[in-house]
Structure formats: structure tokens, C-alpha cells
Amino acid sequence: MAELLSHVLIAYTVFTVASWRVNWLTKSWVAIGMIGSLLPDLSRIGLFVTDATIEATLGVPFGIGAIHTLGGVVLCAAIGSLVVADHRRRAFGLLVAGGLSHLLTDGLKVWADGAASAWLYPLSWYRHPTPGLYVSSDYRVLVVVGSVAFAVALLDHLVIVDRHTSTDDH
Amino acid sequence: MQTGLRVVVGILLLVGVFGLCIHYGATYDTNWPHPTGEQLDTDYEEYVDERILLIGEVHSTDPVDETLTIEITDDADEVAAEIEIHDTTAAVEPGGTVQAYGTLHGDETMTTSEIVVVNHGPTESQYKLAVSVVGILLAIGYFLTQWQLNLQQLTFNQRSNTIEGDYNG
Numbered sequence: 001m002a003e004l005l006s007h008v009l010i011a012y013t014v015f016t017v018a019s020w021r022v023n024w025l026t027k028s029w030v031a032i033g034m035i036g037s038l039l040p041d042l043s044r045i046g047l048f049v050t051d052a053t054i055e056a057t058l059g060v061p062f063g064i065g066a067i068h069t070l071g072g073v074v075l076c077a078a079i080g081s082l083v084v085a086d087h088r089r090r091a092f093g094l095l096v097a098g099g100l101s102h103l104l105t106d107g108l109k110v111w112a113d114g115a116a117s118a119w120l121y122p123l124s125w126y127r128h129p130t131p132g133l134y135v136s137s138d139y140r141v142l143v144v145v146g147s148v149a150f151a152v153a154l155l156d157h158l159v160i161v162d163r164h165t166s167t168d169d170h
Numbered sequence: 171m172q173t174g175l176r177v178v179v180g181i182l183l184l185v186g187v188f189g190l191c192i193h194y195g196a197t198y199d200t201n202w203p204h205p206t207g208e209q210l211d212t213d214y215e216e217y218v219d220e221r222i223l224l225i226g227e228v229h230s231t232d233p234v235d236e237t238l239t240i241e242i243t244d245d246a247d248e249v250a251a252e253i254e255i256h257d258t259t260a261a262v263e264p265g266g267t268v269q270a271y272g273t274l275h276g277d278e279t280m281t282t283s284e285i286v287v288v289n290h291g292p293t294e295s296q297y298k299l300a301v302s303v304v305g306i307l308l309a310i311g312y313f314l315t316q317w318q319l320n321l322q323q324l325t326f327n328q329r330s331n332t333i334e335g336d337y338n339g
Binding site: 003004005006007008009012027028031032034035037038041050051052053054055058060061062063064065066067069071072075076078079082083084085088110111112113114118121122125127135136137139142 | 171176179180183184186187190191192193194195196198201202203204223244245246247269270271282284285286287288289290294295297298301302303304305306308309310312313315316317320323324325326327328329
């Protein structure tokens with residue numbers, strides 16, 4: 001995976017640009033989408049507790065990597081949407097969309113055997129061919145993503161906000 | 171939705187997450203096309219002369235002989251196998267991480283057709299960790315500028331100064 005800052009900035013960029021066309025997609029909901037982009041990396045709990053430890057505790061096989069898949073994102077998004085006061089379906093959708101932006105970005109990285117991770121689980125264990133655009137430690141990813149996010153933030157602040165404030169008062 | 175009902179639904183969803191992880195753990199070995207650390211440890215011979223993908227931390231390098239040794243870990247993060255990779259000029263130092271795709275040999279060596287350096291050394295994993303922490307703080311910080319915690323209802327509400335334009339949900 002890319003580092004999390006790039007994932008968060010990609011989500012910010014995608015949802016902010018979408019907000020230029022979708023009136024209800026305010027900054028509050030962009031923020032929810034950004035939180036969604038963190039969801040797959042909840043699997044990083046594995047850095048602190050190994051699968052083997054949980055397996056020994058529960059007495060059954062266990063793979064925390066499931067969270068870094070479509071199924072994991074959907075379930076975590078459903079939990080996340082429960083703590084939002086209202087518009088929970090919208091919150092769920094944006095959390096899933098944020099998580100998907102993370103998984104899709106990861107689907108572009110280099111794998112030595114040419115196939116991405118099986119992130120469609122539990123629907124499928126299919127590993128699609130990857131274009132191999134980057135490795136996770138490549139700082140140039142952050143430079144490119146950060147530059148685009150900065151340009152979008154600037155545009156949003158200088159140009160688009162005026163348009164929103166003039167159309168949001170109905 | 172009432173708070174009590176939300177808590178119940180939340181617990182059911184958490185059980186669902188655990189169930190998903192259990193199913194994933196139980197089916198991973200049969201669905202992932204390459205051996206895990208455990209499989210290499212217990213059934214090494216089964217993978218000899220097979221083309222497999224290994225991901226491991228670099229233990230040592232020998233630029234003269236153009237070899238490097240990687241450690242493959244198991245679910246407990248214990249070293250399950252040490253594999254020596256021949257004929258590689260990959261620029262990587264001990265503590266780095268590589269993906270190696272190639273043919274495994276019986277003497278715990280591998281001839282690779284493709285090797286990807288994920289981390290050139292330990293500093294790159296520290297870079298990823300540090301930048302990721304910044305990403306988490308950015309996402310949570312931005313979220314908290316837009317939403318505030320209602321402890322009584324255990325929910326986040328949109329801040330009143332951000333709710334404009336969100337009229338028809």
C-alpha cells in the first residue's frame with residue numbers, strides 16, 4: 001500500500017472535486033470520505049497483535065488481512081456510519097467510497113508476480129493484473145498526490161467556494 | 171435509531187468483522203497462490219522447482235556474489251524460512267524489504283525472474299510509518315473541524331458552522 005497520507009489526500013482530492021458537482025457533498029462529507037480512506041489500514045492492528053496471538057486466543061484461524069479487502073471495508077464502514085448522528089446511509093456510502101479509493105490505489109502498485117492483492121474478497125480471490133505504477137515507499141507518490149491535492153484545495157478555496165455559497169441558500 | 175439499538179447493531183457488525191477475519195484466515199492458504207511462511211516451514215519440498223512469490227525482510231547481502239538472503243515470517247512474525255536469492259543486483263540493504271518471484275530450489279535458494287525492492291532499508295519503513303501517522307492525524311483533524319462528539323448520544327454531529335448547504339440530506 002501507499003503510505004496513509006497519500007491515501008487521505010487522494011480521498012480529499014476525489015471527494016472535493018466531486019463536491020463541485022454534487023451540492024450535498026459538503027466539507028463535512030468530504031471529511032467522512034477521508035476517514036473512509038483509513039479503513040483498510042485498520043488491518044495494521046497486526047503490527048501490534050499478530051494473527052498467531054489471536055488464533056491462540058480464539059482457537060480458530062484468523063487473518064486480520066481481511067480488513068484490507070472489500071468485505072472488511074464494507075463492515076467497518078457500516079460500524080462507522082452508526083456513530084454519525086444522521087444521514088447514516090450517506091455516511092456509509094462515503095466511508096465505503098473512501099475505502100475503495102484506498103483499495104483501488106493499492107491495486108496499481110508493483111507486485112513481482114504482476115498481480116494485485118485479492119482485495120475483492122469475499123466476493124472473489126481474483127488477483128487482477130497490476131500496472132505496477134509504484135512501490136509503497138516511493139516518496140514521489142506523495143509529491144504527486146500532495147501537489148494535486150494542494151491545487152484542488154486552492155481551487156476549491158479561491159473559486160469554487162464562491163459558487164457554492166451562491167447556490168446553497170435554497 | 172435509538173442508542174441501544176445502535177449498540178446492538180454495532181456489536182453484531184463487530185462479530186461480523188471477526189467472522190470475516192476467521193473465514194479469511196481459514197481459507198487464505200488454499201486461495202493464495204503462493205506459500206505462506208507456515209507452508210514453507212512445514213511443506214518446503216512441495217514448492218521446490220515451483221515458481222512462487224516471496225515477500226521478506228533482507229537479512230544479508232553480498233554484492234560480490236550478487237546474492238541476498240531474505241527472511242520469510244509466519245503468522246507469529248517468527249522467521250519461518252531463510253532463502254538465498256542468486257544473481258541479483260537489487261540495491262537493498264539489510265532491514266529492507268523485497269518481493270521475489272522465481273523458482274525455489276531444494277537448497278533454500280531461489281532464482282528470481284523478478285525482484286521488487288519495496289523498502290531499500292529500514293529507514294524507508296520508518297518513513298512510511300511517520301508519513302502514515304501524519305495522514306491519520308490529518309484525516310482525524312479535518313474530521314473534527316467538521317464534526318463534534320455528542321457524548322450523550324454517542325454520535326458525531328455536524329458542527330453548526332458546517333451544516334449550511336446540507337439541507338435536504
